[in-house]
Amino acid sequence: MRTLSATLLAAQKKAHRLPYVEAKVYDYEQGIKRLYYTRLYQGSEPDDHHGIAFDGQGSMHRIRSGGSGTLLRQKITDPGPSSDFSQWTQIATDCDGPCAIASQGAKVYIFYRTTGNVLWKYYSHDYGQSWDDAQLAGYADVLSLAACWWGTGDIVVCFALKSNELNGIVLDTSDQTTSQHIKEFHGAATHIFLDTYGIGATFNASTPACEIVLAAKESDTPYNHYDLFRTNFSNTYNFLLLESFLMSPDGEDITYEYPDCHLPASAQSYETNRIIAVEKFAGTTAYTRPLACHTVKGTYWSDTTFTEPKPSLDISSSYGLRLQSTADYWWMERPDGVWRAPRPADSPLDLTKDIVALTQSVGAGLVPAHALRIELDNSKGQYNVGEGLVPSLINKRSEIVLELGYKTTAGAETVEAGTYWIDSWEYSSTPNQSLFTIRCLDGWGLMDRWTARYQMRWNKDAVNPKNVCQILYQLLARAGIKLTNTPAKPRSSAINNFYPDFTVNSSTQGTRALNKLLSFVPDKLVFRGQEAFTKNPLASEESCYSYGTDHVILSGKYTEAVTVSRARAIGRDTDDNRILEEALDWDLLALAIDQLEQDYDPNLQDATRAQERADALLRTRAQEAEPAVITIPTNVGQELLDVVEVTDERCGISEENYRVQAIRTDYDRRQGIYTQRLALCAP
Numbered sequence: 001m002r003t004l005s006a007t008l009l010a011a012q013k014k015a016h017r018l019p020y021v022e023a024k025v026y027d028y029e030q031g032i033k034r035l036y037y038t039r040l041y042q043g044s045e046p047d048d049h050h051g052i053a054f055d056g057q058g059s060m061h062r063i064r065s066g067g068s069g070t071l072l073r074q075k076i077t078d079p080g081p082s083s084d085f086s087q088w089t090q091i092a093t094d095c096d097g098p099c100a101i102a103s104q105g106a107k108v109y110i111f112y113r114t115t116g117n118v119l120w121k122y123y124s125h126d127y128g129q130s131w132d133d134a135q136l137a138g139y140a141d142v143l144s145l146a147a148c149w150w151g152t153g154d155i156v157v158c159f160a161l162k163s164n165e166l167n168g169i170v171l172d173t174s175d176q177t178t179s180q181h182i183k184e185f186h187g188a189a190t191h192i193f194l195d196t197y198g199i200g201a202t203f204n205a206s207t208p209a210c211e212i213v214l215a216a217k218e219s220d221t222p223y224n225h226y227d228l229f230r231t232n233f234s235n236t237y238n239f240l241l242l243e244s245f246l247m248s249p250d251g252e253d254i255t256y257e258y259p260d261c262h263l264p265a266s267a268q269s270y271e272t273n274r275i276i277a278v279e280k281f282a283g284t285t286a287y288t289r290p291l292a293c294h295t296v297k298g299t300y301w302s303d304t305t306f307t308e309p310k311p312s313l314d315i316s317s318s319y320g321l322r323l324q325s326t327a328d329y330w331w332m333e334r335p336d337g338v339w340r341a342p343r344p345a346d347s348p349l350d351l352t353k354d355i356v357a358l359t360q361s362v363g364a365g366l367v368p369a370h371a372l373r374i375e376l377d378n379s380k381g382q383y384n385v386g387e388g389l390v391p392s393l394i395n396k397r398s399e400i401v402l403e404l405g406y407k408t409t410a411g412a413e414t415v416e417a418g419t420y421w422i423d424s425w426e427y428s429s430t431p432n433q434s435l436f437t438i439r440c441l442d443g444w445g446l447m448d449r450w451t452a453r454y455q456m457r458w459n460k461d462a463v464n465p466k467n468v469c470q471i472l473y474q475l476l477a478r479a480g481i482k483l484t485n486t487p488a489k490p491r492s493s494a495i496n497n498f499y500p501d502f503t504v505n506s507s508t509q510g511t512r513a514l515n516k517l518l519s520f521v522p523d524k525l526v527f528r529g530q531e532a533f534t535k536n537p538l539a540s541e542e543s544c545y546s547y548g549t550d551h552v553i554l555s556g557k558y559t560e561a562v563t564v565s566r567a568r569a570i571g572r573d574t575d576d577n578r579i580l581e582e583a584l585d586w587d588l589l590a591l592a593i594d595q596l597e598q599d600y601d602p603n604l605q606d607a608t609r610a611q612e613r614a615d616a617l618l619r620t621r622a623q624e625a626e627p628a629v630i631t632i633p634t635n636v637g638q639e640l641l642d643v644v645e646v647t648d649e650r651c652g653i654s655e656e657n658y659r660v661q662a663i664r665t666d667y668d669r670r671q672g673i674y675t676q677r678l679a680l681c682a683p
Helices: 006-013 443-450 468-477 493-497 508-516 586-590 607-624
Strands: 020-028 038-042 050-054 060-067 070-076 089-092 095-104 106-113 119-124 132-137 144-149 156-161 164-170 179-183 192-204 209-219 225-234 245-248 254-262 274-281 289-295 322-325 329-332 335-344 355-363 372-377 399-408 411-430 433-441 457-458 501-506 524-528 530-533 545-548 555-558 564-570 578-584 594-602 628-633 641-650 654-669 673-682
Touching: 006 399, 006 411, 020 355, 038 060, 050 329, 060 095, 070 095, 070 106, 089 106, 089 119, 095 156, 106 156, 119 156, 132 164, 132 628, 156 192, 156 209, 192 225, 192 274, 209 254, 209 274, 209 641, 245 254, 254 322, 289 399, 355 399, 355 411, 372 399, 372 443, 411 443, 433 443, 443 508, 457 468, 468 493, 468 508, 468 530, 468 673, 501 508, 508 524, 555 641, 564 607, 578 607, 578 673, 594 607, 628 641, 641 673
Parallel strands: 050 095, 095 144, 144 192, 192 254, 545 641, 564 594
Antiparallel strands: 020 399, 038 335, 050 060, 060 070, 070 089, 095 106, 106 119, 119 132, 144 156, 156 164, 164 179, 192 209, 209 225, 225 245, 254 274, 274 289, 322 329, 329 335, 355 372, 355 654, 372 433, 399 411, 411 433, 457 501, 524 530, 555 628, 564 578, 628 673, 641 654, 654 673
């Protein structure tokens, strides 16, 4: 249960209560600001390898491979809509394609592969006023380059990607010394590459590490595939084990190429590492399209918790786009184009004063058509369409943060009651009324709208194993939701120790995948704001709140029914021996009630996991056999899966414990309604 102040707790138990609700709209995507890019430049430069960086004075430096051995650069002071991005200076005649750029303070470093098949550096220590050049490394056959500065010191790292090898070349700009750190993707390596198609890198000071995204074709069984991989380069100059987050099987004519990633040096709470890459389809009708995604808020690059990559710009881009940021803008570029999007977030739009009524419906495993419905007074036309009158923050999938509370002796007090995402809106009118109604999804709704773009598989082999909790973590991330255990909730042994060979096939609905995964464990999943948590509903859990004494019950209904008396889990061990474990309700069996439920799962490869599955099946059915429903004055602290004590003398119920399965909150200021309907089950 949410923590309430003493004054708020007292207010919700009073016979005469004064409701208070708040709702604010944010132009966020699961807590991360949505970006709206404006194109500042549309030129005619041919697409080729390219890069962008900003120096300490805020000047933009761009480079591009111009073909026929040329490498060109430009410097734009105070870049903006009036800047001339068409002027280039040739700096080399021996560039063989791949190039990269990074800058810090007065230093600007350009790296490229020469026609002599070595890596070269072209650098300035005075904001690009004067330049020197020299060989960086005698490292041959490089196909793509990326570079990023290591914080604010003297170290810059050039990442050189070959067809089956990655080299992190660490350059100390104070004395021009280098060290090379090579990761092989051939021979006895965990991942065997057949080819690579581009790389991007950015520095994360909080880790600290360079976070890297790369595109490659991997040799695998039963088929080869094209992937976007993530890794990082640690402060000990080691590469993290690769992990794929986007894959296309060989033969489907889809490849992923020329990715980039960027995290602002001073990222705000609504910012995270963003990834952009090219999706290339060579069939009918062929296209080359930028895809974009980002790290889920509050998670780590090493977790591979990225949102679903989605088309980002209506352009064709063979060599991808490069990302950067300044204090005020996100920047994106390629040779013939420059785009920018404002970084600072807008202030939220406060709907509170216009709320006429609302209904909130949430449940553990419940996917309502709409989890939140808010009716707003539109008598002044403030939400009308046309002429740009609808506030710009009210947009499809904008976030609404709901708070429920009461007016107390300390003033209006609220607690956060969830984050929701706008799915639709509606205008309605009567002779004396004009309403604007917004309907929203919760986390279950987002997952219900998500479908797998390709086959996703965990634990196919022993490489990088994931337990049920870790698979949930990555699966929820596709919709931008972070799985958390803060504050700590009880978790089962199975959710942490069961490593199923789990597949989500292309076009599988998100909720179907979640429910299948959750069927392996007794734990339940609850969405809270932009996050979710799991909880093992232990029978021994104590009550956190009481109804029917200080907090009145307006109405109640209590049921008890016959349920499963025997649950059986069947599996196979690694030698293909049959495993069978049971859980039994001896009270029902004593009444000669033998209702059997069985679950066969070849992932159950030992008796411990099989017994956990049988126990979970029986417990779930036992909980469902004692449903109850009570209507109460709204308890603003009530959460799903809480255990509550119920006393309803009218039905002979005295200090009985139940668990909260679903909550419906209704508020209507016209009718003086502010109630909750709690769907309960056995604890």
